[in-house]
Amino acid sequence: MTVGHVNGILFFFEPTSVDAFPGIPSGGSLRCVYKNWRWIVSRTDNMPNWYVAADGMKAQKMASTVDEAITYVGAFDTPQKWKRAKEDIFDPYTPAVR
Incomplete structure (x- = not known):
């Protein structure tokens, strides 16, 4: 599969080939x-x-992502999961920091 960009934060996956x-x-x-x-x-x-x-088919939601609570997304529980680059100083706010 490859990932393509549509606009803004909208992306798509597509097969690399029919074979x-x-x-x-x-x-x-x-x-x-x-x-x-x-x-x-x-x-x-x-x-x-x-x-x-796909061409000739009615679009269908992926059952594993029909979840407003986004439970299909893993935990962001380490800096490696929320840092955008090694220079990033961002850390999620804690109640104490807020």
Whole structure:
């Protein structure tokens, strides 16, 4: 799979080739682990309700992302998960800091 940019923070995944991606059978599934390497500094930077679309098909939401609580996003529990670069001084606010 490759990632393409639409606009702003809207991106898409697409197969690298038809041979590499024969499709997903009806009732089947595809596991895709997405790791972003920059600019997501909190769980809430992830948008819910991802969808799948293709020519000749009605777009459908991905069941694993239909969740306003974004439980499909892993925890941001280490600096390596919220730092954007090694120079980044950002740390999530704690109640004490607020």
